Amino acid sequence: MEEILRLEHFSVSYDGRRAVVDDVSLQIGQGEIVTIVGESGSGKSTLLHGIQGLLPSSAATKGKVLLFGQDLTKLDAAARRKMRGEQISMIFQDTGRYMNPISRIGKQYTGFLKQHMHRPEDELLALEREMLRKVNLTDTERVLSCYPFELSGGMRQRVGIAMALSLKPKLLLADEPTSALDVTVQAQVVKELAALCKKEGATIIMVTHNMGVAANISDRVGVMQNGRLSEWGTVTEVIREPKESYTKSLLSSIVELSDPQLI
Amino acid sequence: MEDKLLELEHVSKTFSGGKGKTVEAVKDVSFTVYKNESLGIVGESGCGKSTIARMITGLTAVSSGKILLEGNVISGLNRREQREVYRNIQMVFQDPYSAISPRMPVGTFLGEGLVHFGIMNRKEAEAEAGRLLEMVDLEPQLADRLPHQLSGGQLQRVVIARAISIHPRLVILDEATSALDVSVQKQILELLVRLQKEFHLTYLFIGHDLAVVRSITKQICVMKDGRIIEKVASASLLEKAGENYTKQLLSSVFSVRE
Ligand SMILES: Nc1ncnc2c1ncn2[C@@H]1O[C@H](COP(=O)(O)OP(=O)(O)OP(=O)(O)O)[C@@H](O)[C@H]1O
Ligand SMILES: Nc1ncnc2c1ncn2[C@@H]1O[C@H](COP(=O)(O)OP(=O)(O)OP(=O)(O)O)[C@@H](O)[C@H]1O
Ligand SMILES: [Mg+2]
Ligand SMILES: [Mg+2]
Numbered sequence: 001m002e003e004i005l006r007l008e009h010f011s012v013s014y015d016g017r018r019a020v021v022d023d024v025s026l027q028i029g030q031g032e033i034v035t036i037v038g039e040s041g042s043g044k045s046t047l048l049h050g051i052q053g054l055l056p057s058s059a060a061t062k063g064k065v066l067l068f069g070q071d072l073t074k075l076d077a078a079a080r081r082k083m084r085g086e087q088i089s090m091i092f093q094d095t096g097r098y099m100n101p102i103s104r105i106g107k108q109y110t111g112f113l114k115q116h117m118h119r120p121e122d123e124l125l126a127l128e129r130e131m132l133r134k135v136n137l138t139d140t141e142r143v144l145s146c147y148p149f150e151l152s153g154g155m156r157q158r159v160g161i162a163m164a165l166s167l168k169p170k171l172l173l174a175d176e177p178t179s180a181l182d183v184t185v186q187a188q189v190v191k192e193l194a195a196l197c198k199k200e201g202a203t204i205i206m207v208t209h210n211m212g213v214a215a216n217i218s219d220r221v222g223v224m225q226n227g228r229l230s231e232w233g234t235v236t237e238v239i240r241e242p243k244e245s246y247t248k249s250l251l252s253s254i255v256e257l258s259d260p261q262l263i
Numbered sequence: 264m265e266d267k268l269l270e271l272e273h274v275s276k277t278f279s280g281g282k283g284k285t286v287e288a289v290k291d292v293s294f295t296v297y298k299n300e301s302l303g304i305v306g307e308s309g310c311g312k313s314t315i316a317r318m319i320t321g322l323t324a325v326s327s328g329k330i331l332l333e334g335n336v337i338s339g340l341n342r343r344e345q346r347e348v349y350r351n352i353q354m355v356f357q358d359p360y361s362a363i364s365p366r367m368p369v370g371t372f373l374g375e376g377l378v379h380f381g382i383m384n385r386k387e388a389e390a391e392a393g394r395l396l397e398m399v400d401l402e403p404q405l406a407d408r409l410p411h412q413l414s415g416g417q418l419q420r421v422v423i424a425r426a427i428s429i430h431p432r433l434v435i436l437d438e439a440t441s442a443l444d445v446s447v448q449k450q451i452l453e454l455l456v457r458l459q460k461e462f463h464l465t466y467l468f469i470g471h472d473l474a475v476v477r478s479i480t481k482q483i484c485v486m487k488d489g490r491i492i493e494k495v496a497s498a499s500l501l502e503k504a505g506e507n508y509t510k511q512l513l514s515s516v517f518s519v520r521e
Contacts, residue, residue, distance in 0.1 A: 014412070040416020040444045093415055093442070094358050142284055150280060153357040153438065154308025154471075176415075179441045180357060182308050182471035183515040190517075209444045212517030239519060253446040254519060257474045257501060262456050263301070263481070 001029035004171060004203050005051070009063035011227075012043070012050045016060070021047050022227035023063070028220070031197055034205045035214040037250065038224030044207040045093055047224070048173045051205070052090055053080040067171065085116035089169035093176045093207070095160030099148045105159055106144030116167055131162035136188050153180045161189060165196060172196065174206040178213060186210075190217055211254050215239045223247050266298040267334065268465050269319065269433055274328035274338075276314050288314045290489035291328070296433070301459070301466035303476035303497060305512065306486030312469045313357070316435045319467070320354045321345050332433070350380050353426035357438040359418040363410045369396075369421050370406030376429045395424040400450060415442040423451065427458055435467045440475060452479055473500070473512060485509045 005028045012021040021043040028034055036044050049055050051065055053072055065072040067087065075083065084090075092098050100108055106128070113124045129140045135158040137143050148156055157180045164172060174193070178186040194217055196202045208214055214221055214235070221238040223231040223246065231244045242248050276289040289311040296302045304312050317323040319330055321340065330338040337348050353376075356362055363372050373395050374388025383391060393403030399420035410418055419442050426434055436455075440448045456479060458464055470476045476483060477497045485493040485506065493506045504510055 038444060040442070040447050041414040042444075045414065094360055096358060097360055142286070145284060146280070150278070152309045152313055158308070176442065180308070180438055180471070182306065183473065183512055183517075185308050186471070187515045187517070209442070209448070210517065211445060211519045215519040216517045250444070250446050251519065253449040255445075255449065255452070255472075255474045255478050256518060256520065257477065257513065257516060259474065259478065261498060262452055262478045263459075 001031070004028055004030045004032075004068060005205075006066040007051070007063065008066065010047075010050065010065060011062040012046050012055065013060050014056075015058050018227075019062075020227050021050060024227075024229045025063075026222065026229060026232060028203060028205070030203055031201050032203055032219040033194065033197055033217050034203075034220045034222065035218040036205065036207045036222045036224060037209065037211060037214055038222075038230075039226070039246075040209075042224040043227045044224050045175050048090065048175050048205065048207060052084060052088055052173060054084075054090070085167065087170045089164040089167050089172050091160050091164045091172070091174040091177045093179070096148055096153070096156050098160075099156070101148055103147070104144070105146050105148065105151070109144065109159070109163060112163055113166060127166055128162070131166045132159070134165070134192050135159075135162050136185050137162070154182065154185065157181060158185070158189070161192075165192065168196070168200050168202070170202060172202055172204045174204060176207055176209065179209060186213070193217070211239065211251065223250070267295055268298045268332070269296040269467070270294075270329075270331040271315070271319075272329045272331070274315070274318060274330060275326050276311070276318060276323065277326045287489055289318070292486075292489075292491055293328075294484055294491065294494070296465060296467060297481075298432075299459070299463060299465055300481040301468055301479060303480035303483040304467070304469045304486060305471060305473055305476050305483060307488070308471070310486045311489045312486060313437055316354060316437045316467070316469060319433075319435060320352055321349060350429060351432040352435065353429070353431040353433070354435040355419075355422050355426050355437065355439040357441065359415060359422045359442065360410055362422050363418070365410055368407055368409060369413065369418075372410075373406070373421065373425050373428065376425055380429055382429060391428070395428055396421070398427075399424045399454065400447070416444060416447055419443060420447070420451065423454075427462070427464070430462050431464070433465050433467065435469070437469045438471065439468075441470070441472070448475065455479060473516060485512070 007026050010024045011019045013019040109128050132140045222229050225246045231238050231247050271294050274292045278286045318325050325338045370392040373392040377383040377388045392406045396403050477500050480497045483495050483497050484491045487508050493509050495503050
């Protein structure tokens, strides 16, 4: 399998404090679905932002991020922006925060696509509708004419997913893409993500708190704790036969339908 | 003994966005929440769950129907009347970043409710902030941080701590644990159960994780397309679910167990 991404001793710290991503090294092959689970505050979002080069200026990085062998930490801002459109796409944990609150979804979507592809407007619109349907937003005309606040949380999240998928990225970084979705829609989105990998040969790194999702779609699972990648391996290795006590404690915290109630 | 805390009677909400964009978000919804018996709401994304929560807290006006708290109508109150009522109802939203002004240190945010309702002065509230942070397993030193300097999960714990700080009767949790990792989620759920007993709280727990909603509620309302299509006792959700949609929800859950 061809390698697409490699991190070498990658660290990130904010404001000169202790590293919140601490000496992470890993290697990911083309077409793989990788999920990252772990403690909240352990550095998962920071890791994804670091790979993309989207960290705030208060952040400092160490180590290398190699995409197709090229060290992204060495790129200037313009080269990074170009790469973000053409090779890497990101689904944010809180899509709403990254949307313009006073601009309609359709306008934002078209504006976003125009930055990255040169096609006539009606083709863009057709693509928007197609992608919205894929994430089960069937009432496409209404969604496109809404302001962000007029959509439910899960609807906004799906707009973010549709946007990111439209560019058919080589590498998709997804931060909690299904955390605000009900289980039936979640299942559909997960299926779409997997299809992107299969059909387009895309690679996905997905952060999730949903261990069930991780267990069901991943080729590889990483567990983060306190900035470190404490466990890394296949689903069987990490979820079925975990070695680290932290992974074991995560697995034992899962609330399942057949468990006794807490009250 | 049936002690009613909250009642919704034939509540509907229509949003009219112009240009034929009218949306019937909530359609003729009625349910009762009894004291100390938390109620869960689950259902499709966009089916109207958050709209119900926002109507109960007075953030969105009802289009028709009535909402009662301990027998008193609370829908359609003026601002002054609202203040007293909403001391008793607190809400924790889906997105913690939207709950706090980006320039407010979390310590100030935590003490805000206590000061606002005259429970403590500013200085006392500041000291209380550290204790509230510890209550939700965060370091007291985080009080000085700004919201964006916390992870999503950390910030959600701050929001929960603040909601509970003024000891309301009803706490509405709208996807409140969705951003938390499973171990913190479990701690928060256990914390909610503990606080419920300690302060006689009742929760309206909205979520999409059926297992989580089931774990801390007595009853579950299943919503689809603006309506409640089924009410089930949480304890027997798996056996008693009757509607096809509910069964579909149950069968779409990804499990780690093989
Ligand atoms: N802009 C920032 N400035 C300072 N500290 C930050 C900033 N962003 C995040 N942090 C800190 O870095 C650590 C890692 O945060 P990050 O958001 O990466 O965690 P996470 O694993 O994504 O958590 P969650 O599961 O809750 O989303 C946390 O301790 C957080 O408080
Ligand atoms: N302020 C508003 N203006 C217009 N339409 C709105 C407004 N708020 C919500 N809606 C619409 O009402 C419907 C219900 O939205 P609501 O946020 O209540 O859903 P939800 O069940 O909470 O979904 P989710 O699980 O995704 O959070 C959606 O179709 C949404 O687009
Ligand atoms: Mg995060
Ligand atoms: Mg909602």
